[in-house]
Amino acid sequence: MPRTLIRNADLVLTMEPQLGDGELGLISGGDVLIEDDRIAAVGQGLEGAGARIVDATGKIVLPGFVDVHNHLWQSLIRGCGTSLAVGEWLQACVFPVGQLNVTAEEAYAVVRLSTLDVLSTGVTTVVDWSHAFNPDFVRGNVQALLDSGLRFAFAYLGRVERVADMWEMKRAMIDPNPRARLQIGGVNPMMAAEVRHTLHSMAELASEMHVQLHVHLLEAEHNRQDEPLRALDLAGALGPRLIGAHAVHVTEDEIGPLARRGVRLVHCPLSNMRLASGIMRLGAIQAQGIRVGLGLDGGTNDTSDMFATMRAAVGLQRAVTRNPAVYPTVADALYLATRGGAEVLDMADQIGSLAPGKQADIIVLNPQTLNFAPRFDDVSQVVFNAQPGNVEWVFVDGRVLKEKGQLVGVDVAAVIADANQVVQRARTALRH
Ligand SMILES: [Zn+2]
Secondary structure, eight states: OOEEEEEEEEEEEOSOGGGSBTTTTEEEEEEEEEETTEEEEEESSOOOTTOEEEEOTTOEEEEOEEEEEEOGGGGGGTTTTTTOOHHHHIIIIIGGGGGSOOOHHHHHHHHHHHHHHHHHTTEEEEEEEEOOOSHHHHHHHHHHHHHHTOEEEEEEEOOGGGHHHHHHHIIIIITTOTTEEEEEEOOOOOSSHHHHHHHHHHHHHHHHHTOEEEEEESOSGGGGGGOHHHHHHHTTOOSTTEEEEEOTTOOHHHHHHHHHHTOEEEEOHHHHHHTTOOOOOHHHHHHTTOOEEEOOOGGGSSSOOHHHHHHHHHHHHHHHHTOTTSSSOHHHHHHIIIIIHHHHTTOTTTSSSOOTTSBOOEEEEOOOSTTTOSOSOHHHHHHHTOOGGGEEEEEETTEEEEETTEETTOOHHHHHHHHHHHHHHHHHHHTO
């Protein structure tokens, strides 16, 4: 059984209060022992006979980030419509891609780039909500996810006429891979009969497949006129199987009912800023016990940066309340980015913290850089100073995907060249 000992880290953030100090379970001079795909032990002075040694002297170790809402194909439209609000941006940059007949190879090339980008920032589990433009696109999209080594959920945008393909793709590409799972992507909920029929079918399919249903929920103010919560309720979709991304325009009155139904939500602060969507009532939502995670959200988060996302989650609430102690604190932001995401996915027993028996999804940060050093308070600086370049090692299931700052087995220049070729074709088409 392959063993790896990450040894003598300056600081290990276990995210498990019973394993270390404070609410983040901090261990100074800590080790993490990996056996096969799992964490075997966390503590000081661990024995690692026969193990590969990763010397973490001077480094910070924490669980890999869980990105609960992304659209990896959208590297194809990076930089598109940067002055547009969400509705206009969808019209100008997203929907036209449906007319391009993107091939499996093209989808692979752009998703490949994005998987490496999210890995670089320390994401070890990603939810890829895919517009699933055609079956070939889906194959290329999922193959890139499989090849990345990431743990992932592929949210396949569900329509009644696609159900057979959804089952077939699940059987052939998802079920054989222990790191892969399926979600059903739901169309934007609204009261129109046709939309409610689709949502109802997809809610039933999700239940039949034992997977989650994932919708964009009240992202923009104009979504309120669609009565999406009522539509979801009538479709039988408003329950613990439902993930709602953004939830910016959920009112105070709606938070309690959402909590009682067990709905989970995703906060995408950088996307909400860029698309002028608004600011989620994160504190009130957390106070009612709703499970919340963070999402990078694809092409509206032009650089995949989980540290900037945590910083924005903290900063937005401070700016709107003018209270520096408001939820989320630094510790809360780290929780949202790790355990919170795992809870949204019902995977908290497997990922989200560094505890014996959990999957070995681990990142190692090097803080000895111009943007991070000098070190005053490591935990605060992980949120306020760190950047993707500080992520030196990434392990998923105990496998090394980033080593000493380099992605393992990846020709980055070739990946960029392949994606560039796709984007050239798309950009020409999008301008017409
Ligand atoms: Zn989205």
